[in-house]
Amino acid sequence: MVSFLITLCLFKETVPKRKIVPRPRRARVASTASEDTLVDGKFLLFNEEPVPLRDLFVYPVIISISNYVSIAFLNICMNALVPLFFAMPIEIGGLGLDPPTIGLTMGMYGIGCGTFQALFFSRIVRRYGEKRIFMFGVFTFIPMFAMFPVISLVARHYGLCTRVWILVTIFLSILAVMDLAYGCIFMYITASAPNKRSLGATNGLSQTTVSIARAIGPAMSTSLFSISVEKNILGGYGVYALLCFISVLSLILASMLPAKVWEEKEDCSYHDRTLVSE
Template identity: 30%
Template structure:
């Protein structure tokens, strides 16, 4: 050995000689992820497109009999129906995907969503709205299956990167939804030169935004039917064997690639990270209720309830008359405000969220986000006070709206923490996802769909009861002038502070050395 080589070894730090090399990150299967995100994108769009106009839609059906204060009762039922139906079906969708495969289950969702978004826009009475909204929730219940697909097309080196993109997908969808609902509702009134002479849009003033949202869902399903590959290990293995058997029965030739030992490229990109099919049967539900998952779901439950309550109250307060404690905005202005905020929020997440998390830590960001909900709720009575004092939405009102929406940007960070940030770090300081923890906590791969379905169900249950509770409290507070009409904000403030306290239960990051 040369003197130069000996000196090189002596000068090399001992930890560099003995520490194992860091695993190389597998490139993300971008096209398959794009399809999965496209399917997921339909959920926030169809869930939020109705927010700018649903309160006015309810009044137009005549169910309130002219009493604007009752709007909250009925609007809350419609908004809850979506997530209630989703909560009832999401676990079964997961089970079905464990048995029949991910691809056929995922393809059913966009088809159903597109159909029942159309029926929602064509409804002319309250109960038809409820039925259509329920069916949208049923077909949206398979959204948890897409997370199983993400877990099966990635590995330990790139799964965090894949799940880190999910908040942007939701933010973008929840931005597009209100924009569509606000700008395209009542088109004959908003765009008289273009739609004013068409009788159909006078009879069905809310059909256009619903149709566009349904079209988005339908297009996502069409693209998925063409490009989405099966990822369930057992189903993918059977398909591979079938293709191999078909190839082996063919006459050998120079163009028969499979006979020379090459795999069929059609499924290679998906199967590269998929292990051999698990022969274990899906375990019973009690085997899924492990402590890390339960603790995570508890925090998620409070977050989902508080967040959904705030989302429902925003358009309800905006659309209520100033004399009753609201701001008197029409659907166009509501959609514009929600849309502008959605764009700013998406830019914030894309540009600053990662830096904020790295600078202050996931737990601190989570706690601050929950505190922000409390601030948002506290400011609603001030909105009412300044609007009534000026008789309109003046500069003070818009200043408070800006403060509220600024705080709401950190609320999105809370979902980022819960959907992808389990509070532990690997050797790169990379924060892993709570969703990843749920995937890892599954007893076996046969239970992957059921585990994700359970996680999705918890959020759906909270989102299903929050709109009815929040909007009903709003109506009760106005009708009986409880705490000057502000009782709803005081109750939900208590819930938000309780959620803040429970967020301290999230595990602290493991120290790295």
């Protein structure tokens, strides 16, 4: 309810209500327009048209969405494994934590992650750039997946000691840093749209595609976790080795992004908006 009220009162609609009015005979037309809108006594002419869906399959859109899918897949696998890892008995590769402890741990992570994003995201991106931050976010999956067996082995030898909780804190801190990559890839996706009238279609395509990855990820990661433990693959840690390998492939894919977010096209057919007064 709080989120709804904030959105209702503070968010600005991207497509404002517009009243179509007849054009006066003496109105001068600066360019061919698909829509005429009266704004503050002036006519606002839009020279942008949404592109067909097939025209969205261009390199900037494809590479941006592909990277979004890769990081969302790795992240959803991580989100499925973390509570499973926390809950499983120490003897089979987990930490054996009870539900209240797991909830408290993840709740503290959520608060810390949100605070970190709000205070430092814009500063970090301005200093290092979107591509570097995104690639670093993808890279963090490699040490995070590698930390699962390390934490498990420490717990097996020493129990739930201070060392384990220090490692868990480091792990969740890295996970919070990884979330910086989401803001960066959203910027790439938004900028990759052919024009502003195609933002909805571009984001819709990205969300549809990433939903498939988010449907596959949890089932695959948890199933592989069970198989790794049951078959004792790499000492029961085979799932983490596979996910580390996928993380490396995702890092290669991330390197294909441009150094700077896609620049807006100068073509007036995409971005030309002209105010014409009577």
